[in-house]
Amino acid sequence: MNRREPLGIAVIGTGRMGADHVRRIDRVISGARVAAVVDVDEERAKTVAAGIDGCTAHTDADEAMASPDVDAVLIASSGPAHEAALLGAFARDLPVLCEKPLTPDAASALRVMEAEQALGHRRVQVGFMRRYDTEYVRLKALLGTGQLGRPLMLHNRHRNVASPSFFTSSMLISDSVAHEVDVTRWLLGHEITAVTVLRPTPSSGAPEGLRDPQFVVLETDGGALSDVEIFVNCGFGYQVQAEAVCERGTARIGDGHQLVTNMAGRWGGTIAQDWTERFAQAYDDEVQAWVDATRRGEVTGPGTWDGYAAAAVCEAGVRALEQGGRVEVELADRPPLYA
Numbered sequence: 001m002n003r004r005e006p007l008g009i010a011v012i013g014t015g016r017m018g019a020d021h022v023r024r025i026d027r028v029i030s031g032a033r034v035a036a037v038v039d040v041d042e043e044r045a046k047t048v049a050a051g052i053d054g055c056t057a058h059t060d061a062d063e064a065m066a067s068p069d070v071d072a073v074l075i076a077s078s079g080p081a082h083e084a085a086l087l088g089a090f091a092r093d094l095p096v097l098c099e100k101p102l103t104p105d106a107a108s109a110l111r112v113m114e115a116e117q118a119l120g121h122r123r124v125q126v127g128f129m130r131r132y133d134t135e136y137v138r139l140k141a142l143l144g145t146g147q148l149g150r151p152l153m154l155h156n157r158h159r160n161v162a163s164p165s166f167f168t169s170s171m172l173i174s175d176s177v178a179h180e181v182d183v184t185r186w187l188l189g190h191e192i193t194a195v196t197v198l199r200p201t202p203s204s205g206a207p208e209g210l211r212d213p214q215f216v217v218l219e220t221d222g223g224a225l226s227d228v229e230i231f232v233n234c235g236f237g238y239q240v241q242a243e244a245v246c247e248r249g250t251a252r253i254g255d256g257h258q259l260v261t262n263m264a265g266r267w268g269g270t271i272a273q274d275w276t277e278r279f280a281q282a283y284d285d286e287v288q289a290w291v292d293a294t295r296r297g298e299v300t301g302p303g304t305w306d307g308y309a310a311a312a313v314c315e316a317g318v319r320a321l322e323q324g325g326r327v328e329v330e331l332a333d334r335p336p337l338y339a
């Protein structure tokens with residue numbers, strides 16, 4: 001593409017993430033502008049479009065994607081709406097940044113992967129933004145040097161202050177642990193082969209009927225184990241931590257120690273309250289990397305294969321949650337397009 005003009009982006013879904021990405025494209029990053037926004041909630045789309053020069057508001061994604069001002073698409077609608085938006089973008093051969101999950105289940109992710117292969121080239125970056133977080137990037141680089149030796153285990157903690165009212169027990173896996181699934185695959189360079197989910201007595205702070213917290217164990221084809229404490233109603237803050245245990249040492253991120261104060265006989269700091277705060281830099285760098293790559297005519301970062309693999313692992317995880325025991329992941333062969 002190699003263009004001088006800013007990239008015209010249609011943002012599909014203007015809820016919490018979509019509106020934040022609109023702000024980011026409009027005010028934070030360079031090389032792009034918000035050309036159109038889409039939401040089934042017309043008022044929401046109009047409100048978000050207001051105040052952005054030349055931005056049109058739509059309730060229909062196809063109508064927005066047909067505009068000559070639109071060069072690329074950022075999908076931030078709810079997960080079940082992603083497949084239709086992705087196929088619409090492929091029909092126009094538009095580059096896409098699709099928020100996680102690529103789609104909510106493995107069968108639909110496979111359909112998307114087949115449609116992209118029919119195009120003959122990659123078009124999708126998936127919004128696994130932790131790959132752009134400075135701390136995760138440092139951990140990945142350290143593991144890559146080999147100084148610590150072979151990684152044996154990853155211990156992950158993923159805590160949210162409170163879950164939204166629509167959150168179900170399976171969404172702790174498919175919506176939240178999906179990030180650790182991607183991080184495990186990316187940090188270790190392994191595929192995940194089996195999932196076990198252990199369920200302590202739910203917290204009294206969790207909504208009635210929600211299995212929260214859960215303890216998830218991921219086995220990899222490289223012989224490593226990755227465990228995840230997922231606790232989405234911890235009440236006190238947003239925490240994402242990871243510790244790699246290797247043959248000659250360990251490395252840990254996510255302690256949030258940027259600023260430690262000492263006062264009145266106590267020491268301490270603050271805890272982020274949500275992902276927009278904890279991962280602000282990662283989202284900025286993710287979207288900037290996507291815009292830069294798209295302007296160069298390239299596709300970089302986590303792609304459709306990663307979105308599909310995460311969906312397949314999460315599906316096994318949801319089965320493990322529901323039926324108990326260890327469930328093996330059923331993964332299709334990796335197509336040459338994603339080699």
Ligand code: NAD
Nearest residue numbers: 013014015016017018039040076077078079081099100101
């Ligand atoms: P949200 O409910 O706040 O917003 C979703 C928006 O999509 C709503 O405004 C809804 O009206 C709209 N929508 C639904 N179906 C649509 C359709 N067919 N066409 C157009 N608009 C449609 O949800 P959210 O928290 O903003 O999440 C959006 C996406 O971002 C999800 O995929 C979610 O998993 C992902 N997400 C990612 C992160 C992250 O850390 N990367 C964090 C939160 C959410």
Ligand code: ISE
Nearest residue numbers: 100160175176177179232275
């Ligand atoms: C949400 O959708 C996200 O992606 C957040 O990063 C995660 O922490 C949260 O648990 C999910 O519900």
